[in-house]
Structures are given as C-alpha cells and as structure tokens.
Amino acid sequence: MGTKFRESVQRAVNNANLTGALGAFSEAYKVNRIKAYEGIDFEELRDRISRLKEYAASHLVQLCEQFTSNAEARGARVFRTSNPEAVREYILKVARDNGVKTVVKSKSMATEEIHLNPYLEQAGLTVGESDLGEWIIQLAGQTPSHMVMPAIHLTREEVSDLFSKEVNERLSSDIPKLVKVARDKLRPLFLGAQMGISGANIAVAETGSIVLMTNEGNARLVTTLPNIHIALVGIEKLVAAYSDVATILKALPRSATAQLLTSYVSIISGPTPNDDGSLKELHIILMDNRRSDMANDPKFRQALQCIRCGSCLNVCPIFRLVGGHVFGKVYTGGIGTILTAWFDELKQSEDIQGLCIQCGACRDVCPGRIDIPELIMEIRRRLVQEKGLPLIQQAIYTVVNNRPLFHGMLRAASLVGRPLSSGRFIRHLPLFLADLTDGRSLPAIAAKPFRSLYNSIKQPVCREKVSFYAGCLIDFAYPEMGEALISILNKAGIQVLFPQEQTCCGAPARYNGAFEVAASNAIDNIKALSADDPQYVVSACPTCTVALVHEFISTLESIGQMEWISKARELAEKTVDFSSFVKKLVDQGRLSLREGEELGAITYHDSCHLKRTLKVSEQPRELLCKAGYQLQEMFECDNCCGMGGSYSLKLPEISGPILKRKLKNIRNSGAPVVAMDCPGCVMQIRGGFDQDGGGVVVKHLAELLAELV
C-alpha cells in the first residue's frame, strides 16, 4: 500500500466534518431508502433493470448506431469516439467555431472522467459549474467527495468563507441565504454563456433521446439558455427502448437520494428553438473510453449495468468513514473502484481496491444487480496475476499451502505468544505490530488446538454421522466452540467426525487475490472432507461455509481447474452452517431446548457472510428466543464489525472506527450479552470490548446453545 494513499486514508478518518456528515447521511439514507421503495418489489424491479442494461451492454455497437441515426434524423449532431482526447478536441472546436467565451455546465461525471474543465480553461474559455455542490468544489479548488453530494465534506462555515471571497462581502453561514447567493451569482453565468455542457442519465437508442435529471433545475437552464448544447454521454448510458426510461427512473432517484423523483427530468429529442428564434445547435458525443472493452470481458460486462445512483457508496461502511477523496479524482466508492480500474488503468485501482472489506452491503442494494464485491475481488486477482504477490504474502501463503508446516507454526505461536498474552488475550504487540492491537486485543493462540483435543472428546456412537469443518479460528483460537458444537449435535443423536487433513478454507488467500493458493487449499479440503462420505459437513464459521458452498467452485473455475469442479459441487451440496443445521434439528424435534427458562436480554450481531451470502438471519434469532432469551435488536445489527479477515490487519485505521461503532451499538441495545455466528466477529468484538472496558459478554451461538439443550 502506497504511503501517500495511507496518508490520505488517515487524513480522511481524522476529518470529523467528513465522517460526521457521511455518517449521519448513511444512517438517514438507510431509513429513507426503504420508505422510498414502499409498495415496490425491489427485486422484481432490479431484475428488469439488470435485464435491460445487460441487453444494452451486449448490443453496444448496434445501439450506438441506432441512437446516432435517430438523433441525427431529429437534427442533432452526433460524434462517436473511443478517445477522450478526441472528445476534448471536438468540444473545443465547436466552441472556437462559434466564438464561445463562456461555458456553463451541469453535473457530468463523464466530463470529470476526461478532465474537461482544465482543458477548456487552458484554452482560454471560462467554465462555470452550475450544480451548487460542484460550484462550491470549484471555488474551493477541490474534487468531489461523493458522486451525488460533491461537497458533503464541507461545513456551512467553510462554504460561507468561500462565498464571501467570491462576492467580496462577509456572509453569514445561514444556509438558505448562502443558496440565494449562489442563485444570484450564477444567474449571469447562465445568461451570458454561449454554450451549455451536460451529461446524460440515460440515452435512448429507439428515439435518439437523452434524459437529464436534476433537483436544482440547473440542467434545464443549461439546456435552455445557451444557443449551443453539448451532451457528453458514456455509451453505458444507452438503453434500447423509450419505455426503459420509466424503469430506470423508478429506481434511480429512490436509490440515489431516497426521492420518488428528482424535481426536474428532461427528455431531449433533437434541437428546440432558442428565445431569439434560432434553432439550438445540439451536439451529442457518444464516448466509449474502454466501455466496449468492458462489455467484451465476461466478468466485467455486468459493471455496465450501473445506473450511477451511488447507493453502493451510501451503504458502504468504509465509504462513510473515508469519503470520496481517497478514491482519486473521479469515480468513488465500490463501483468507482471498478470504473477506475477500467477507465483509468488497472494499476490505478491497486490501493483503492484494498479498501473493500467484502461485507456485501452494496450488492444487496444495487439496482443494476451488480456483484460489486465479486468484481473487486476479480480486480485483486488480476493485479496479483499481473504483478505477483508482495514478498511477505508470498512467504505467508507458502506456509498456508503446506498444512503440516502451517499448523506446526500455529502451535509454535501459542508458545511464543504466551509472554505477550494476559489471560486469553494478546493486548499489546511490540514495535510495528502495535497497530494490530490498537483498540482490539487479539485472542491468544490456544494451548491445545481443536485438532488435538478432538480425540479426547467422548462421543456416543451414533448411526448418523456428520463431518465438522472447523476453520483456522475455531481450530487454533477458539477450540471450545468446536467442543460446544459436538456436545449439541451429540444430544441430537449425531456423531461428529473431524477429518484431520482439513486445512485453511482459502478465504484469506482469495480475498487477497491469491487464487492459486486458494485453489490449492480448496483441493486439499475437498479431498479431506469427501473421504468419509458424510451426510453433512457442518461449519460454525460463516466465512468458511461460504468458501465451501460457493468459493471453492468459483475459485477453481476462475483458474481453470475443472477436474475438481464436480467434487466441489458435491461438497457444496452437503455443507451447511451451524445455525441452519441446529434450527432444522429443533424443528424436527430431534433436539429440544430447555423449556421455561428466563435468560434475560440478548442482542444478535449478523455476520456479513451469514446474512448476505448465505441469507441466514432468522434461524439464530429464533433459536435464541426459543431458548428463553429476550431479543433486543441493536441499531445496524447487520453492519460489518470491521474484521474482514486480514482487513483488520491491513487497514486498522479503518477497521478500528467501524468496530467502535459496532461496540457502541451493542452497548446501546442494553443487552448484557451479544451473540453471533462467526468466530471472526467474536475475535473482533470480544477483543474490542476487552480494550473498551468490557461489561458485555460476547459469545458464539454454539457456546450459548451448548448450555441450553
């Protein structure tokens, strides 16, 4: 990770204005978005959107041609190019040919993408942004920190200072007054500009129309007052049919700002008369700039299903801490990482792709149904393929890939770690490792791992047998969770096998782009877990479960190890997470929870992989309630705890504040106990409370239920 990048992250997380504004927005957004979608079947809607955008992405050439001929038939001039330089030159030429001195713009990410403003300014033109947020940013000499709210990082006082300088008068920080100042100051710009430049939210091939949405009304003025209008359109904005407009507009404002519709929508189909009686000169530039390459990439084509609502930013636990500036100059957040990797170049995304913690919150809300975390992982994979792993990681994975060596080292670490640990925690690490225990204690490596304990556990001999997949954390840090699982399943008349050859699930390697390593882990585990031909493979770690159920297959597919796919599928079919398995046993009457207990209040933390990938959230809650707990939901119960595997080691400055927020939400629930299904979350949250004064008991669901069956 670059030093400059690291510094920009630190600057951002320490900017109280930014994190305060973004934090408050993200909280309000979540509630308002749900309200805006009331009465609408979001899944059905995003099915339609992803279908129509997928169609467009796979027919780009055809739609470009259709758009061009239809728009030209209505009198627009259409310029098509794949080259940003050609776009800039074209716009300057139109300006020069018409004696344009002043240009007024409404917001357009495509113009940001090609750095149009500095180019036109260097050529001697005056360029004014008319979107209030963009204008503020322009006055401040900054770049947008959010796609929809560009100036969200600035306070009213800072805006007042900027405006005061601009109008040469000391202004108050009253927001309506500041807005009025902007209106008055920008009016002459609109009236005097000879050229208006806009983007487009949608371009319709069937009719040659462009669709523009704003709340302020500036796009209406930009397309009305100057006698020349140039619209710069990225070809991913194309849709086939006019009726597609209604489908996209149903989601775009709701997902962007939780509005039913923006104040203004304009559908422009050909030039209209100016107020001097002449006909407007309408130029539409269809810009490719690597979008076709993206469409031809089987993995990344789906990124063209983006409608630029920014909801992936709004729900991202990382974005709300760091804002847009750390992402670079143009596109930000989850989708921005992907667009930067393509429109700029892959290596530009090297640092920013590492910001994604893979919690999956964006995937749940994306109206284009883009699997953003998966695509970011694909970027990681390609970066590693292109550049190789950093040396230190290479060394780590050489070890992880050699199970006896890896497990031997973990055992040794339990001895080495002892002088640093107090009780079951490592509270402080020396030197440069100190960041790892900043705000969170790490669990001490267990003196005896689960794999050594297993043989000394007395189990009844049962006809029904399942295999237990422990995963590294339960095996080496929390063997008691494994013991709890065995005692619960034994009560249901199930004997638990533990194939000793099992090893790391490969998630850490995969999440770092080391797919070869992950594939080798997958094959080792497939061999180990298929040997006994068990009826089920049960895991008490959702990240491991996801690896067994989904990722072994996709990892093997992506590096072309097809001979293992059918075995991987068999394993996936058999694998089940602990909560779902136990819930089923209880429902079948094979396992009974003690009746009539009053256990008091409890709160439940949803682990990312369990809730969003495995879609399990009700089962653990029902089990807790049935056992006699009173569930008191915390605020943002399904927000990531900041662990993210090695993420918390790589970016502790981000993981730390996310954890703090989680701890606060748990405390505020008032429950003395918090339950969860993931040993990684236990490690993060338990370690957090250890350094934050304690007072809340943190338990894996298996540990709680073992006492209650």
Place this chain on the structure above:
Amino acid sequence: MYEQFKSKAEAVSAEVFRFETRYGALDSICSFLIAEGVADSPGCYALWAACPFLEGVDRKQLREIAGLKFDINRKLATGAKIGISQLDWAMADTGTLAGDSSAIDGRLVSTMTEIHIVLVPTSGILPDMPTLLERLQPDSSAYIAMITGPSRTADIERVLTIGVHGPSRLIIVFCDDLEGQADGN
C-alpha cells in the same frame, strides 16, 4: 387519483388546488397575483406563457393587472417574480407534472422565476410514468419536461433548501373543464 397526486405533490412542498371551471381558476390566479403585489417593476412582475388555457378565456380581467406580461424573453424571465404556464399531464404516484416543453417560453417562466404557477387539465392525471410515456412521445415533443415540487438542493450540510436555480414555490392549479391532450386526441 387526484387525491393521491395531491398528497404526493404536497409531500414535496408543492401547493395543489382544483377548480371546476377555468373561470374559477382564473379568478383565483388573479387574486393571487394581486395579493402578491404584482407590479410593473423589476422583480415584481409576472409572465404568462402562451398556452391553451389562455386561448380559452376572456383576457379582459388579465389586462387589468399591471405587471402581467405575455411577451417573454430570457431577460424578462430572469427579473420576473411569477411565471405561469400549462402542462398537460400529471403522474399520481410521484406527484409529478409533465408535458411538452419544446416551446422555450414555458421553460423560461417555469425555471427562472421565484413562483411557478402551473395549469393542468384534471383529465391529464395518469397513474404513473409508464402510462405517461405511452402518451407523451419524442415524435411529438422534442423537449419533454417533468416537474416534481420546487427546485431544491441538499448540497450544503445535507440541509434541504428550496429554490436554488429554479422556483421556490410550485403552485399547481387543476381545472376540470380544461381540455388537454387526454381529451381531444
């Protein structure tokens, strides 16, 4: 559908009225203009863009209001306090007005003024956008405009503020006997 439209439009700060006849609407608009102190001086006058409503009423009453103008250009528009225009359609599910705005006058008076009054035939209320797009097509309108509430921003500290580049008040006047495109063709 009218009630649904009204509640959705009011939720985004529009003001909604309904009259059985054009003359009822006209009387009400005239009283409003007078109450707002419309006068023939900068920042105080009103502009009325050519529209079917105007063609269908006796303008005698209107001529008596000093400061109400019918000839429109960008200069006049930027100094006007009130703009009046007609839009033929409304969408009930979002509280949105829509119509053909190919003629620039309608856009000038609806974007540059502080108060925008829109006349709408009650028969033009449709359930939603898919229905609208079936009726309002690029072939007959090079500039389709949709308006949902007044101009707004939340760009400074996320505080919702009304009236940035466009009007700070949107007054919607439905007339039951005003013929729109829903009736004739």
